[in-house]
Amino acid sequence: MTDGGNGLQRRSVVMGVKACRRWPRFTGLLRAALLGFILALATTTASDAQASDQSTPDTGGAFFAVEAPDLGFAVTDFGDARLWSSWRDLGGEGVFGAPVSRRFTFQGQVAQLFERGMLRWKPGSGVSVVNVMDLLASNGYDEQLLSDFGIPASVDWSDSAGLSWPDIQRRHMALLEGPEPWRTALRAAFYTAGEALGSDAAAILLHGLPVAVAETHAGYVLRAQRAAWVYAPDIDEAPRRVDISGFLKQTPLVPRRAAVPHGPDFQLPPRPVSAVQFFDWWSHDYLPTEYFTHGLSWERIGITRDQVGSPAYYDANFRLIRDLGVDGVFWEWYGTAPSLTPTPVVQDSLRRHGLKIGLFYDWELLYAGGQAVLSDRAYITPNEAGLSKIADEVIAFYQGIPRDLWLYDADGQLPVVVYAYGFPEALDDADGWTWFFTELVRRVESALDVDVIFDWSVAYLPPSQVQELAFERWPDDYAPFNFVVDIPQSQYGHHVVTWNYIFDNRGVAERDMLPRLIRDDNRYLQETAWLAAHTNPSLVFIYSWNEFWEGSHLFPDDTYEWRRYELAKAQLAELAATRVNDLPRAVIIGDPADTYPLGTNGLFESQRLLIRHFLRRYVPQATFVTPARATTDALAGYDLVVSLTTDRAIDPVLAALPESTKIVYWNATGLTTGFAQRFVEAVESERPVGRFGILDREGQAVDDTIAAKGDVWRVTPATDASAILQFDQQGQAYPLVVQAGNDHWINIYDPTDAALAAAFEAVYGRELEPAITFALLGNIQRVEVYPDGRVVQNRFSAPAVFVHESLAIPDFEPVPPEGL
Numbered sequence: 090m091t092d093g094g095n096g097l098q099r100r101s102v103v104m105g106v107k108a109c110r111r112w113p114r115f116t117g118l119l120r121a122a123l124l125g126f127i128l129a130l131a132t133t134t135a136s137d138a139q140a141s142d143q144s145t146p147d148t149g150g151a152f153f154a155v156e157a158p159d160l161g162f163a164v165t166d167f168g169d170a171r172l173w174s175s176w177r178d179l180g181g182e183g184v185f186g187a188p189v190s191r192r193f194t195f196q197g198q199v200a201q202l203f204e205r206g207m208l209r210w211k212p213g214s215g216v217s218v219v220n221v222m223d224l225l226a227s228n229g230y231d232e233q234l235l236s237d238f239g240i241p242a243s244v245d246w247s248d249s250a251g252l253s254w255p256d257i258q259r260r261h262m263a264l265l266e267g268p269e270p271w272r273t274a275l276r277a278a279f280y281t282a283g284e285a286l287g288s289d290a291a292a293i294l295l296h297g298l299p300v301a302v303a304e305t306h307a308g309y310v311l312r313a314q315r316a317a318w319v320y321a322p323d324i325d326e327a328p329r330r331v332d333i334s335g336f337l338k339q340t341p342l343v344p345r346r347a348a349v350p351h352g353p354d355f356q357l358p359p360r361p362v363s364a365v366q367f368f369d370w371w372s373h374d375y376l377p378t379e380y381f382t383h384g385l386s387w388e389r390i391g392i393t394r395d396q397v398g399s400p401a402y403y404d405a406n407f408r409l410i411r412d413l414g415v416d417g418v419f420w421e422w423y424g425t426a427p428s429l430t431p432t433p434v435v436q437d438s439l440r441r442h443g444l445k446i447g448l449f450y451d452w453e454l455l456y457a458g459g460q461a462v463l464s465d466r467a468y469i470t471p472n473e474a475g476l477s478k479i480a481d482e483v484i485a486f487y488q489g490i491p492r493d494l495w496l497y498d499a500d501g502q503l504p505v506v507v508y509a510y511g512f513p514e515a516l517d518d519a520d521g522w523t524w525f526f527t528e529l530v531r532r533v534e535s536a537l538d539v540d541v542i543f544d545w546s547v548a549y550l551p552p553s554q555v556q557e558l559a560f561e562r563w564p565d566d567y568a569p570f571n572f573v574v575d576i577p578q579s580q581y582g583h584h585v586v587t588w589n590y591i592f593d594n595r596g597v598a599e600r601d602m603l604p605r606l607i608r609d610d611n612r613y614l615q616e617t618a619w620l621a622a623h624t625n626p627s628l629v630f631i632y633s634w635n636e637f638w639e640g641s642h643l644f645p646d647d648t649y650e651w652r653r654y655e656l657a658k659a660q661l662a663e664l665a666a667t668r669v670n671d672l673p674r675a676v677i678i679g680d681p682a683d684t685y686p687l688g689t690n691g692l693f694e695s696q697r698l699l700i701r702h703f704l705r706r707y708v709p710q711a712t713f714v715t716p717a718r719a720t721t722d723a724l725a726g727y728d729l730v731v732s733l734t735t736d737r738a739i740d741p742v743l744a745a746l747p748e749s750t751k752i753v754y755w756n757a758t759g760l761t762t763g764f765a766q767r768f769v770e771a772v773e774s775e776r777p778v779g780r781f782g783i784l785d786r787e788g789q790a791v792d793d794t795i796a797a798k799g800d801v802w803r804v805t806p807a808t809d810a811s812a813i814l815q816f817d818q819q820g821q822a823y824p825l826v827v828q829a830g831n832d833h834w835i836n837i838y839d840p841t842d843a844a845l846a847a848a849f850e851a852v853y854g855r856e857l858e859p860a861i862t863f864a865l866l867g868n869i870q871r872v873e874v875y876p877d878g879r880v881v882q883n884r885f886s887a888p889a890v891f892v893h894e895s896l897a898i899p900d901f902e903p904v905p906p907e908g909l
Contacts, residue, residue, distance in 0.1 A: 149173045152353040153187040160350040162188040167357075169670075170199040172208055175216035179208075183283045184295065189334050192357070193347035194500065198674070198726055202334045202343060205282050206295060206315055211726070212670055220297055220314040220722075221333055224342070227722040238331050239307025240317045243300035261298040262289065264311075271309040271320055275302065278318045278328040279311060344565055346501045346540035358416060360499035360668065361586070361626045363661060365410060365643065366449050366506075366633035367418040369431065380596035382640030384647035403438035406644075410444060410634060413643065413654065414661035417445030417496040419506055419630065422486075429482055430489030445496035448486045450479075452509035468511035471521035479507075480532040487537050495539075498627040502542045504585070505533075506630060508572055510546060512553035515687040519558070526559045530566045544570035544585045544628070549577050552701055557581075558682040561713060572632060573641075574613050575864045575871060575885075580677060580704040581713045585628040586621045588660075589613060590653045591903050592632075593640035598874070600638070605874035608641075609903035612870075616862040616891040618660050622668050624710040629664070631657065648904050659897035672890070673728035673751065673852070675711035677704060678719045680734050691798055692757055695838035696733045703840045704731070705863050706889035707849045721745045729753070729852060740764040752832040753848050757800040768810050768827040768834040773803040777818050783843050784815040784822055793843040795825065800838040814847040846888035853890060860889030872909065880909060 150165030150173045166173045172192070179185045186204025193200055200209040200219070207219040225234060226243060234240040244264075249257050265276040279292055279299065286292045297314025304310070308321030311328070320328035338348045387394050390405045410418060418439070422429045431439075431446065439446055452469075469475055483505055487495060498504045516522065533541050547569045548556050559567040560581035568584035571577065573592055591609050598605035621629050635644045645651045679700060685693045704711065708731055714723065716736040724730055724746060731753045732739055740762035743752055756765050760772050776799050783791040795801065795816050803823045806812050812824035813833075826847045827834045833848040846857050861870035868885040875881070 151182075153182075155187075155189070156350050159352050161353070162191060162350060163353070163355070164188045164201065164203075167192075168199075169212060170210040172199070172201055172210055172216065175208060175210070176203065179218075179295070180282075180284075184286070186283065190338065190343060190347040191349070191351065191501070193344050195342075195726070202337060202347070204334060205330075207334070207337070209726075218294065218297075218315060221337060222297070222300070222312060222317060223314050224722055225333075225337075225340075227720040228342075228718075230340070234317075234336075235305065237336075238317070239305035239310050239319055240312050240331065241301045241303040241305055241310055243312060246300065258289070258293070258298065261300065264299040264302045271322055272302070274320050274322075274328050275309060275311040275318055278320075278330065279313065341565075344500075344540065345534075349540070357501060358497065358499050359665060361621060361629050361664075362417075362497070362499050363415045363629040363631065363664075364417045364419050364445075364447060364496055365413070365415050365631040366421060366636065367406075367410075368421045368633060368636050369435070370635075378596075380600045381637040382593050382595040383637070383642075383649070385637065385644065386647070389645050389650075400434050400438060403435055404441065406634070407438050407442040407444055409644075409654070411442040413658050414665070415444075415631065417447060418634065419447045419449040419496075420486075421449040421451055429486040436490060436494060439494055446490060446494050447496035447503070448483060448505050450483065450505060450507045450509075452479075452507065452511065469509060471518060471525035476525055476529055476532075480529055480536075483533055484536045487539075498542070498584070500627045501540065502627070503537070503539045504628055505541060505543050506570060506585075507543050507545045510548045510550065510553075512548050512555040514551045514553055514555075516554040516558055516683055519683045522555050522558055523562075526563055526567065530563070542566060542568055542584065544568050544630070546570050546572050547577050547579050547701070549701065552697065554682060554687050554697075557697065557700075561679075561682045561715065564713065570630070571863070573608070574617055574862050575608055575869045577701050577863055578705050579701045580708065580711055581700070583624045583626055583710055583712070585630055586617055586624070586626045588617050588621070588629060588631045588657070589641045590631075590643060590657060591641060591649075593906060594638065595640060595906075596638035598876075602876050604876070605872075607872040607874070607906055607909075608870070609872070609906070610861060610870055611896065611901070611903065612861050612893060614656075614660075614896060614901075615893045616860050616889070618664070618896070619891045619894060620709055620862075621664055623672055625668075625670065652898075652901060656896065656898045656901050663897045672710045674726060675708045675729040675731060676719075676724065676727045677708065677711045677713045677731045678716060678734050678739060679713060680736065681715045681717075684735075690735075692735050692800060692838050695800065695840060696735075699733060699838075699840050702863065702865050703842070703845060706860060706887060706891070707845055707857075709890065724750070737762055748830060750831070751852050753852065754832060754834045755838055756834065757802070757838050760802060760804070765834075766807065767829040767832065768807055769802070769804040769824075770807045771805040775803065777801055777803060777816075777823075782817045783825065784817050786811070786813045786815070788815065788822055790817075791843055793841070795837055795841050795844070796839050797837065798839055801825075801836055804836070813851065814844055842887050849888075849890065857888040857890060858893055859886040860891045860893075861886050862889070862891070872906070874909070 150163055152161060152163040154161035164173045164176050176185055185206055188201055188203050190202040195209055198209055198211050200207060207221050209217050209219050211217065231242045249260060265272065265279060279296060280286050282295050286295065296316045299311060299313050301312040307319045311318045316333060317331040318328040319331060337343050387397065390409060392401050392405045396402050420431055495503060530541060543566065545556065545567055560569055560579060564582050568582050569579040570585050571587050574587055574589045589608065593607045593609070595605050597603065633642050635642050643654045643657050645654055679696050680693055688694065708729065711731060716734050716739045719739060719742060721742050724742065727750065729751045730743065730746065732743060733755050735758050737759055741764065743754065744764040760769050777797045778799060780794050780796050783793045783795060785791055806824050806827050807829060810827050810829035812826065813828050814826040815822040816825045825836050826844050827836065828851060833851060835844050835848055837844055850857055865885060865887060869883050870885045871883050873881040873883055
């Protein structure tokens with residue numbers, strides 16, 4: 090986002106408000122608690138942000154300084170989100186106020202805070218003014234609004250259901266009618282925002298409808314859907330507008346980074362940022378070595394063996410990396426080096442070639458003493474020793490590098506890629522791990538004055554309930570990462586996509602007597618390229634530039650020469666030119682990670698398995714929330730809701746969503762709710778247990794089975810519903826997937842690809858293709874060569890939303906491994 094100004098064209102626009110069955114819902118997902126201080130009240134016409142005299146022209150936008158002439162916030166038309174044009178048409182600074190935050194992601198959409206409100210951009214329908222007071226109410230902030238500011242809760246307006254919009258408007262506007270001087274003053278404030286608003290429509294567009302007027306401990310108070318005013322006649326000359334934008338910035342609704350002022354020339358990087366892993370092995374005098382998977386020649390990149398580790402070596406590598414088209418490197422430290430931090434020689438070369446640097450923090454190597462193992466030992470512990478090692482080393486790495494070289498993701502966060510699997514399997518100390526995960530982020534952010542996100546490799550051997558707590562509870566701080574593309578990446582979000590280019594760990598396998606693993610299928614390249622283009626990640630991680638022991642490097646070699654380099658270069662250029670936003674905005678609702686002790690609830694364990702191994706293939710664009718955060722308002726911005734939770738309190742929330750919202754629904758705990766009865770008319774008391782064949786909607790056998798474990802019902806579909814997939818119990822067909830309008834109920838928790846594919850093919854309106862990325866337990870698409878000489882072609886494919894488009898270099902083919 091280029092922050093610049095071109096002189097605001099102010100004009101007031103009167104717009105109608107569309108009638109609807111329920112109040113408009115423009116909300117986000119809030120964190121668990123406020124930071125806990127009381128915000129000041131600002132007068133209705135106060136402005137802490139002034140237009141900068143040093144603002145520079147842009148294609149559409151303006152910069153406002155708030156802390157110094159060169160620090161502030163901009164509103165722009167950057168990308169497809171035309172926030173500046175919409176803000177200008179609402180009246181610009183004079184009516185809506187200056188921006189008081191950066192852009193940020195809000196339910197998968199671009200949003201921004203201003204002095205007098207919040208705007209949200211939704212492709213296809215344009216800008217909306219967010220009902221911020223309704224948002225706060227639906228997320229449990231009414232008591233704090235009352236105690237801190239004296240703002241009363243909304244009156245109960247449920248009896249307005251069924252009324253026409255003019256009648257609804259008249260009922261709400263009646264709150265402003267009356268002869269009392271204090272009411273007259275509040276009414277005048279409602280029709281003012283920096284300047285007078287010319288009509289009911291203009292005032293409602295900016296402030297929403299009035300929802301409460303009351304006398305509280307603060308004085309006389311008017312609450313609307315998008316604003317609030319307090320008036321104490323003995324103290325105030327005029328009503329004071331509550332600084333709701335300031336209040337919002339202290340809630341988890343607005344990411345911390347969005348509140349940090351920036352300079353007028355600040356730019357968010359293109360989405361996504363890309364970086365290649367760079368392994369600085371060169372403290373050893375043994376290169377090249379027989380343990381490299383592919384032979385290589387230093388002369389191929391224009392240097393000699395004697396120059397390895399010199400400025401000429403780094404210049405030669407970084408010049409090629411720059412020309413590849415990535416934004417930077419993720420630096421990996423080797424165990425015998427004196428510190429994590431790259432030397433000034435490295436830093437100077439990075440700067441000469443316009444590259445940024447981030448940390449690849451390899452705790453598997455550090456812990457295992459140089460052995461490349463996937464640890465099943467719980468070496469990460471929630472104590473001071475474990476936490477301080479990670480925090481101190483991450484902090485030291487970045488403190489040794491000038492800030493202008495730091496690699497940020499496309500959201501402006503500092504990504505730290507962590508390769509470490511050593512979490513305990515069971516969550517036995519929730520308090521201790523809560524301290525660990527929150528304190529780690531707090532220490533790093535406090536020391537570096539930055540918003541950090543840890544992209545952490547997903548533990549799956551065994552899976553860790555502890556790590557799932559981090560992904561579920563703190564999604565802005567911890568995101569699932571997969572180092573190589575055939576291992577799982579839990580679907581708690583879509584922050585990072587990994588690209589590998591023909592992995593073959595021949596070298597490390599021979600050195601450490603491990604199985605040799607070869608992933609030489611072009612579908613890995615096609616599927617991960619599609620993910621990067623279609624799921625809006627903030628980061629593309631490429632493994633690697635020079636990890637010669639595991640073969641998946643872009644450094645030219647004797648086997649591929651420059652072909653892998655040229656393919657990656659072409660794919661990055663294609664990604665920059667063809668990113669699309671064609672998937673429905675999706676959210677998964679699941680039980681909190683600490684709902685049940687490990688292994689005590691089968692439905693919960695099935696949820697964990699679905700999130701870890703399956704849903705990345707079906708809804709890779711989805712975020713994750715728990716039922717407590719899944720209010721009707723919080724779900725309003727999504728096109729697709731995937732409800733896994735066992736908490737039936739979610740059912741009335743789902744029932745209240747617009748018919749246009751698509752819902753994929755699980756329920757094995759009780760079909761008596763109104764939402765459940767959309768799908769079923771009659772329920773049998775006996776639950777089937779065992780393995781049963783699957784039938785299509787016509788009753789024809791499908792080449793798959795289900796394993797019913799008490800998580801399946803025998804039902805009759807509702808009159809307006811139909812079974813699109815069935816199971817066969819002793820010659821009787823029962824619904825397995827039921828469709829009612831835009832919604833689908835999957836009548837089994839045990840992950841079953843046939844059922845998942847049937848539901849999601851209906852959601853996407855197309856047949857899903859078989860895909861190989863993200864292994865399913867032991868099923869992995871790869872060749873395995875064991876130390877005893879056995880060669881196994883392991884195979885895996887399963888339905889996925891991915892589309893197999895031609896590679897950017899269509900005739901690229903993997904080179905068959907010699908001797909296999």
